[in-house]
Amino acid sequence: xxxxxxxxxxxxxxxxxxxxxxxxxxxxxxxxxxxxxxxxxxxxxxxxxxxxxxxxxxxxxxxxxxxxxxxxxxxxxxxxxxxxxxxxxxxxxxxxxxxxxxxxxxxxxxxxxxxxxxxxxxxxxxxxxxxxxxxxxxxxxxxxxxxxxxxxxxxxxxxxxxxxxxxxxxxxxxxxxxxxxxxxxxxxxxxxxxxxxxxxxxxxxxxxxxxxxxxxxxxxxxxxxxxxxxxxxxxxxxxxxxxxxxxxxxxxxxxxxxxxxxxxxxxxxxxxxxxxxxxxxxxxxxxxxxxxxxxxxxxxxxxxxxxxxxxxxxxxxxxxxxxxxxxxxxxxxxxxxxxxxxxxxxxxxxxxxxxxx
Amino acid sequence: xxxxxxxxxxxxxxxxxxxxxxxxxxxxxxxxxxxxxxxxxxxxxxxxxxxxxxxxxxxxxxxxxxxxxxxxxxxxxxxxxxxxxxxxxxxxxxxxxxxxxxxxxxxxxxxxxxx
Numbered sequence: 001x002x003x004x005x006x007x008x009x010x011x012x013x014x015x016x017x018x019x020x021x022x023x024x025x026x027x028x029x030x031x032x033x034x035x036x037x038x039x040x041x042x043x044x045x046x047x048x049x050x051x052x053x054x055x056x057x058x059x060x061x062x063x064x065x066x067x068x069x070x071x072x073x074x075x076x077x078x079x080x081x082x083x084x085x086x087x088x089x090x091x092x093x094x095x096x097x098x099x100x101x102x103x104x105x106x107x108x109x110x111x112x113x114x115x116x117x118x119x120x121x122x123x124x125x126x127x128x129x130x131x132x133x134x135x136x137x138x139x140x141x142x143x144x145x146x147x148x149x150x151x152x153x154x155x156x157x158x159x160x161x162x163x164x165x166x167x168x169x170x171x172x173x174x175x176x177x178x179x180x181x182x183x184x185x186x187x188x189x190x191x192x193x194x195x196x197x198x199x200x201x202x203x204x205x206x207x208x209x210x211x212x213x214x215x216x217x218x219x220x221x222x223x224x225x226x227x228x229x230x231x232x233x234x235x236x237x238x239x240x241x242x243x244x245x246x247x248x249x250x251x252x253x254x255x256x257x258x259x260x261x262x263x264x265x266x267x268x269x270x271x272x273x274x275x276x277x278x279x280x281x282x283x284x285x286x287x288x289x290x291x292x293x294x295x296x297x298x299x300x301x302x303x304x305x306x307x308x309x310x311x312x313x314x315x316x317x318x319x320x321x322x323x324x325x326x327x328x329x330x331x332x333x334x335x336x337x338x339x340x341x342x343x344x345x346x347x348x349x350x351x352x353x354x355x356x357x
Numbered sequence: 358x359x360x361x362x363x364x365x366x367x368x369x370x371x372x373x374x375x376x377x378x379x380x381x382x383x384x385x386x387x388x389x390x391x392x393x394x395x396x397x398x399x400x401x402x403x404x405x406x407x408x409x410x411x412x413x414x415x416x417x418x419x420x421x422x423x424x425x426x427x428x429x430x431x432x433x434x435x436x437x438x439x440x441x442x443x444x445x446x447x448x449x450x451x452x453x454x455x456x457x458x459x460x461x462x463x464x465x466x467x468x469x470x471x472x
Contacts, residue, residue, distance in 0.1 A: 190410040193403065279415070287411045294407035295425050301396035302445055304427025311426075312408045316418030319411060332415065 009035070026052060026061050033065050042073045074100060091117060091124035092265040096326070098130045102137065110134050125154035126267040129161045136164070141171045152181070157188050157286035158268050159293070166198065175202045188286040189293075244272035244353065248329075251349045257337025259317070263353070264289055266326045275332075288321050288330030295321075324350050358469050362387035365462045370450025372430065376466055377401050377441045384440060384470070392445065401434050401443040408434075422459075424452065433459050438467025 013035050019028040029052040036045035049069040052062040081097040084090070094117025101110035111134050117127045132147035148165040155161060162181045169178035179202055185195050248261045252274040262281055263272040268289045273281040295310040312319045318333040320342070329349070333342065362374045366387045373388030381402030386394045409420035423434040431446035433456065442463045446455060 188414065189407070191403070191406045283414070287414055291407060291411050294404050298400040298404045298432070299425060299427045301393055301400045302425065302427075302432045302443075303392065303430055304425060304432060305429030307425065307427050309424075309426040311424040312412060312417075312420065313422040313424075314408075314412035314417040314420050316412075316416065319415060319417065332417075 009039075013039075020048070024051070024055055026056050026059050029055075030061055030065055033069060037069060037072055040076075042069070042076055045069050046073060074104070089117075089120060091121035092126055092267065092269070092271065093117075094121070095124070095126035095130050095267055098127070098134075102130065102134055105137075107134050107137060123154060124269070125151045125158060125161060126265065126269050128154065129158070129164070129267060132161070132164060132168070136168060141168050144168045145172065155269050155282055156184070157280075157282040159185055159189065159286065159289060160268055163195070170198075170202065178202055188283060189290040192290070245274070247349065247352050248272045249274040251345060255337070255342055255345045257334045258331055258342065259334060260284065260332040262288060262330045263324070264328045264330065271327065279332075284330065284332070288319070288328060291319065291330075292321050292328055322346065322350075324353060327353075329353075358385040358466060359387065361462050361465045361469075365444065365458060368455055368458045370447050370455050371458070372445040372447050374442065374444045374462070375401075376437065376470070377443060379405075379439060379441070388445065397443055397445075401441055405434055405436075405441050424456075435459050435463040436467075437463040438470050440466055440470040442466050 013032070016028055016032040016035065019025075020032055029048060033045050033048045033052065036042070036048060046069050049062075049066045052059070053066045056062045078097060078100055081093050081100070084093045085097065094113055098110045098113040098117070101107070101113060111131065114127050114131045114134065117124070118131075121127065128147045129151035132144045132151060135141075135144035135147055145165065145168045148161055148168060151158065151161040152165055162185050166178040166181040166185075169175070169181065179199060182195050182199050182202075185192060189195065244263060248263055252258045252261050260275040260279060261273065262270055262275065262284045264285045265271050268285065270281045270285040273284070275281055275284060291310055291312065292307070296307045299305070299307045307323065309320070309322045311321075315335075317335055318331075318337065320331040320333065322329050322331075329346070331342065331346075358376060362376070362385055365371055365374045373386075373392055375386035375388055375394055375398060376384040377398035378384055379402060381399040383394045383398045386398075388394055388397070404423060404425075405420065408423045412418060412420045419436075421436055425432045425434075428448070430448050431450060431452065433442075433444045433446065433452075435442045435444070442459065444455070444459050444462075446452070
């Protein structure tokens, strides 16, 4: 019976796929999306639903398909994260799950998850960051500011936390403080157009000067000695001592020419690293995240679709940033590094980390 | 400059190419009709700025080239004597082969630009 049902289902799917390929119509797209959803193939369901919306933007059926698929996908994502937390809790799983609830406007549930995560992982910046967003959504900017300040203390090069903190400061009528946080972003993201726009809105346009000063002197408002005093990447990794750090360190040791590696989660926070003493992992992570953000913005006018990898070649070496599930892996390499070998070992590392990030 | 770009877009896997000024304006373009040249030039210049700052912060010297890979295509942004050469690639293009052509085209463009 199971075999016959599978056979009939496969046949129906093939027919619908052929019909969509031949001449896409809402009558063929809608049952195909539903079939994919029933089979648990949510990636194909989402792709097909988006295609339906693109082809038939005025169709109510297409819009409903897209909404329903998104809802099913989010529910599946929630279940996956809940199981992950029950079996092998990791700080970013709490933050991701809380963020899903926050986006669905279930703020009490989101806060409960954040607090549970913070009890176990008090040094992870993604949780106070999400708490800050929850407080902001509740219309409590003072409380939001406290949480976001804590997130920035834990990860002082985090773009999202600094940006949200600046926005909250603007809401609270504290432009000087907002400017300081925005200028801190320009340290690792010089020329960021949205930050410059916010700065212009705040003070009517001495932005270029602020950015230039920043490049020369370090973070405005922060002494160089404070930057130097931040723990190095190697120190942070040793403190964390996670299996992810071990995997990244092993990868680095196996590939000649790789000078450093940093694994950054969906919140822009470093979850593992293998760096030499000099370079701080937060700065390396912030620079990689900034490059990725720039690449993602560039990919739209270039028609590249979803971004998979960015590689920068400079006269003294390379930076390679690659998507890895919901995380990002950044590699620093010498000009002599054999890219073929890097690619091969990267695939092995991606396989080893899958399900771990 | 147009001839350099025309030659480049004849390379297998190259969908289009343009030269942008450092401030993101189009200096020359050989791109398909569905590409918004002005948007590409502006985005390429912004990306170059982010890449150059990153290379400098990491102590990696001067920015030379950036390769972007997406699910439906790729792009190479190469320094060309102050100008920027932006090359759009098909998905699955041989980046090694195209890279050699881009390097040569960037050197040619560099000879002709004075940004």
